[in-house]
Amino acid sequence: MIESLVSSLGLQWQLEQRTDVSPWRGAAFKILAILLALAISGIAIQVSGLSFPAMLNKVVTSTFGTDYGRQQLGILGTPLILTGMAVIIGQRMRLFNIGVEGQLFMGAWAGALIGLHVDGPILLIMPAMFIAAALAGAIWAYFPTILRIKAGISEILTTLLLNFVARHWVFYWTFGPWRDTFVANLSASERIPYELPTIYGSMHIGIFIALLIPVVLYLALERTVWGYEVSTIGDNPRAGVFAGMPATRQMLIVMLISGAIAGLAGVIEVTGTVHRLSSSISQGYGFLGVMVGILAEGSPIALVPSGLLLAVIFNAGIVLKTQGLSFIAVLALTGLILFLAAIGEVAAKYRRVRVIEDASEDEAREHSTRLVCKPSADGNPERTMERYSDGESYHL
Numbered sequence: 001m002i003e004s005l006v007s008s009l010g011l012q013w014q015l016e017q018r019t020d021v022s023p024w025r026g027a028a029f030k031i032l033a034i035l036l037a038l039a040i041s042g043i044a045i046q047v048s049g050l051s052f053p054a055m056l057n058k059v060v061t062s063t064f065g066t067d068y069g070r071q072q073l074g075i076l077g078t079p080l081i082l083t084g085m086a087v088i089i090g091q092r093m094r095l096f097n098i099g100v101e102g103q104l105f106m107g108a109w110a111g112a113l114i115g116l117h118v119d120g121p122i123l124l125i126m127p128a129m130f131i132a133a134a135l136a137g138a139i140w141a142y143f144p145t146i147l148r149i150k151a152g153i154s155e156i157l158t159t160l161l162l163n164f165v166a167r168h169w170v171f172y173w174t175f176g177p178w179r180d181t182f183v184a185n186l187s188a189s190e191r192i193p194y195e196l197p198t199i200y201g202s203m204h205i206g207i208f209i210a211l212l213i214p215v216v217l218y219l220a221l222e223r224t225v226w227g228y229e230v231s232t233i234g235d236n237p238r239a240g241v242f243a244g245m246p247a248t249r250q251m252l253i254v255m256l257i258s259g260a261i262a263g264l265a266g267v268i269e270v271t272g273t274v275h276r277l278s279s280s281i282s283q284g285y286g287f288l289g290v291m292v293g294i295l296a297e298g299s300p301i302a303l304v305p306s307g308l309l310l311a312v313i314f315n316a317g318i319v320l321k322t323q324g325l326s327f328i329a330v331l332a333l334t335g336l337i338l339f340l341a342a343i344g345e346v347a348a349k350y351r352r353v354r355v356i357e358d359a360s361e362d363e364a365r366e367h368s369t370r371l372v373c374k375p376s377a378d379g380n381p382e383r384t385m386e387r388y389s390d391g392e393s394y395h396l
Contacts, residue, residue: 015350026297026348033344037337044333045325055323059316067201069315074203075273076314079104079282081210081307082265083289084296086258089217091298093234093254099144099159100262101286102166103137107263108270109170110136112277115192115270116178125194129267137263138256140166145255149248155255163286167279174279188278196272204272210307213261214300221300230254262286288314291338297345313337 042052063069083100090097097103111129118125144158171187178189196204221227233240233247241247269281288310295306317330 015352017350021349023302026345029344029348030295030341031344033340033347034337037333037340040336041333044329048329050324055320055325058323059319062319063312063315071201071203072315072318073308073311074200074207077308077311078206078210078272079265079269079285080288080292080310080314081304082213082261082268083285084292084303084307085214085217085289085300086261086265087289087293088296088298088300088303089221089254089261090258091234091293092221092230093251094237095145095148095251095255095258096156097141097159097255097258097262098156098290099141099162099166099286100258100265100289101282101284102159102163103140103259103262104266104269104282104286105163105166105170106140107133107137107266108277108281109166109173109266110263111267111270112178112189112192115194116189116277122194126196126271129194129271130264133263133267134260135263137259137261137266139259140263141255141259142252145252149251170277170281171279174277178277180276187280188274188276191275192270192277194271195275196268202273204268206268206272209264209268211304213264214303217257218300226250226253262289283314291342294342295338295345310338 038056042056045052045055061069063073083104086100086103087097110132114125114129114132118128140162141159144153144155144162147153147158148155174187174189180186180188180190196206198204199207221230229240229245230250232243233245233250237247265285266281269285270277274281292303292306292310295309296302313334317334320330320333321327
């Protein structure tokens with residue numbers, strides 16, 4: 001029947017954006033996209049001469065079937081959730097904070113500054129380290145925001161460039177004044193005596209902080225006047241300003257919060273995982289946070305499973321390298337999974353519609369459709385045929 005409709009009416013398919021997308025639909029499309037990526041990865045691994053089923057079994061067993069794997073899931077998930085949250089809150093106002101990586105480095109540096117040079121009880125020093133890290137991350141986000149507000153310079157460019165400045169700032173201290181000279185071939189500071197308590201092997205309580213912050217920000221964004229203003233200004237800046245909302249102030253507050261969260265991710269790595277300030281304190285967590293935010297579609301609640309998913313992929317890459325897969329191949333497979341997951345997210349927002357050109361009213365009736373005329377944007381009537389059988393619309 002489809003073929004006859006195509007031949008007689010010139011049927012064509014067209015993508016149309018959905019006005020509303022259920023969370024279940026979005027999740028289903030992402031899962032299908034990830035399964036497709038796994039299938040493609042399996043074919044590539046088999047062609048390379050390795051056994052994909054054996055590798056998949058090793059990844060699943062190592063990640064979920066061992067204490068070490070579960071601990072690594074929490075350790076890797078913590079910075080990914082936090083950096084993803086730093087990205088998401090900026091997106092609420094159409095601000096793209098690509099400098100989360102640099103803000104993480106600056107937070108780690110500020111926390112290490114307190115930890116290395118201030119003595120005192122851990123109940124005083126640990127909060128001081130966290131406060132210093134949040135302030136450092138916020139300050140690092142402040143400069144791009146002021147340039148955006150005062151000079152109209154895109155925060156995408158300035159935050160991106162400041163990543164390299166922050167990274168080399170940490171390099172200077174870990175290779176120079178703070179370097180631990182008693183450990184050969186280590187570009188890191190001395191061990192910091194203040195550490196986060198562990199709850200499961202090497203997994204520390206930083207995971208609870210990572211789980212708490214999205215909940216707090218969700219309530220702030222969805223249940224407060226501040227959150228309403230942020231969302232309104234982000235959706236329509238002119239409408240927000242016309243309603244008397246302080247767009248400039250809210251922009252600054254949002255970016256400062258974003259930088260502070262990234263700074264907290266840095267100090268948690270210092271106090272919970274590495275226990276030093278290291279030039280490799282981040283494994284690209286700031287950049288991966290952008291992908292976490294994209295997968296979560298701007299939702300603080302969906303951020304947690306998205307961050308844990310990326311942690312699983314990250315850990316799987318480590319396991320695959322131990323099984324003989326090259327670093328480049330692991331990076332390519334990881335990129336493929338993330339790429340198709342992002343495509344799945346976009347695909348969930350569209351549907352196919354039939355477009356029938358040059359159709360008469362009699363032909364519409366013949367194919368169980370009805371012709372509907374309605375005004376279009378230019379004031380001229382727009383003809384739309386709707387099938388009696390399935391209620392779908394066909395724009396003429």
